[in-house]
Amino acid sequence: MALKYEKLIPRFLGYVKQNTRSDEYSDTIPSTERQTVFLKKLADELNEIGLKDVKIRKVDSYLTAELPSNLDHDVPVLGLISHIDTADFNSENIQPQIVENYDGKSIIKLDAAGKYVLDPVVFPSLKNYEGQTLITTNGETLLGSDDKSGVSEIITTMEYLISHPEIKHGKIKIGLGPDEEIGTGAKNFDVKDFGADFAYTVDGGPVGQLEYETFSAAGLKVHITGKDVHPSGAKGIMVNSMLIASEFQSMLPADEVPEKTEGREGFFLLCDEQGTIDHTDMSYIIRDFERDGLEARKNKVTEIVKKLNDKYGADTVKIDMGDQYYNMYEIMKDHMEVVHIAEKAMKNLGIEPDEAPVRGGTDGSTISFMGLPTPNLFAGGENMHGRFEYVSEQAMEKAVDVILEIIKLNSENKWLFVKSS
Numbered sequence: 567m568a569l570k571y572e573k574l575i576p577r578f579l580g581y582v583k584q585n586t587r588s589d590e591y592s593d594t595i596p597s598t599e600r601q602t603v604f605l606k607k608l609a610d611e612l613n614e615i616g617l618k619d620v621k622i623r624k625v626d627s628y629l630t631a632e633l634p635s636n637l638d639h640d641v642p643v644l645g646l647i648s649h650i651d652t653a654d655f656n657s658e659n660i661q662p663q664i665v666e667n668y669d670g671k672s673i674i675k676l677d678a679a680g681k682y683v684l685d686p687v688v689f690p691s692l693k694n695y696e697g698q699t700l701i702t703t704n705g706e707t708l709l710g711s712d713d714k715s716g717v718s719e720i721i722t723t724m725e726y727l728i729s730h731p732e733i734k735h736g737k738i739k740i741g742l743g744p745d746e747e748i749g750t751g752a753k754n755f756d757v758k759d760f761g762a763d764f765a766y767t768v769d770g771g772p773v774g775q776l777e778y779e780t781f782s783a784a785g786l787k788v789h790i791t792g793k794d795v796h797p798s799g800a801k802g803i804m805v806n807s808m809l810i811a812s813e814f815q816s817m818l819p820a821d822e823v824p825e826k827t828e829g830r831e832g833f834f835l836l837c838d839e840q841g842t843i844d845h846t847d848m849s850y851i852i853r854d855f856e857r858d859g860l861e862a863r864k865n866k867v868t869e870i871v872k873k874l875n876d877k878y879g880a881d882t883v884k885i886d887m888g889d890q891y892y893n894m895y896e897i898m899k900d901h902m903e904v905v906h907i908a909e910k911a912m913k914n915l916g917i918e919p920d921e922a923p924v925r926g927g928t929d930g931s932t933i934s935f936m937g938l939p940t941p942n943l944f945a946g947g948e949n950m951h952g953r954f955e956y957v958s959e960q961a962m963e964k965a966v967d968v969i970l971e972i973i974k975l976n977s978e979n980k981w982l983f984v985k986s987s
Contacts, residue, residue, distance in 0.1 A: 661707070794842070
């Protein structure tokens, strides 16, 4: 089935083949040079399309651009934001696979040998895509739909508006940024320079997702120092940092992990561990919807550190722990008109909004606290951050439809209205 946005899928397939993985251990902005390379390519593309004021800002490395208004009256300036980096999973040599007219029930072999499969029994979401065309991985990498789907959809929307000048729209600002996956991409975002009155990140999952409540989040690095001596004379002297790391993990609540929680339940997630007898480093993310809950989890960590240092000696365990972002609902509750226009847009297109709290975060969490209300729209992806990631071509098309409908409503001054029924 031909899609109405001719360049949407070819654009996406080209983007995902370019490695833009971020690196949480880097102290540069962006965290990897490959992101800068990709942003420069996108800047060239935006200039070719015909956007104005295209620039990569030094303050945050966001690529920003503007589509001037073609109205004869003022309306609020709309911002559209997505991120170009991918998550901490193999992103080298990505080879997207196309599954046309999926029947909604068959197992999809990602690799020729069938070592990795998409099985509707394991991934029930597949049942929602009967008759649609899916884009999957080959089982060896992630796909990068998070968030190159959003990048593709925003740029395709801009190109569509430029080629259809009969469609009326106000001024639109777009921002394509790095390092969202490591929680640092929006820390230096310049709201004043961006110049929007309201914005959306296009960084959500399946069709209908409209998110304005996120986790509050903290990052944790644990550094454990041991003492390595020859095992022949180790009694009473050796201190095995890897065993202390295991002890640290065992002192966290065993059931408060992502695989055992849902809904509004928070968690601790051990993301990475590298160790020897002499030294072990651990990396965690800490999540809770309530600010008090996040503080309680951080306090739990400091209690564990004290107990271990009392047991093994001062400074055996050191931590670096800091907040990453907060639940955007703290801001959005006073700006629900931004949510309502997205609700209206989706309902106009026959899409029922799914407004469940997102068990994660977006750059919009940080940007909202900077004074620019920025909820999150769906981009279409499923099973993000791993080899089982996939996206429907038709879902991506609907994302563009919704963005265009929001633009239309804004141009008609239907921005401040009572909650849609």
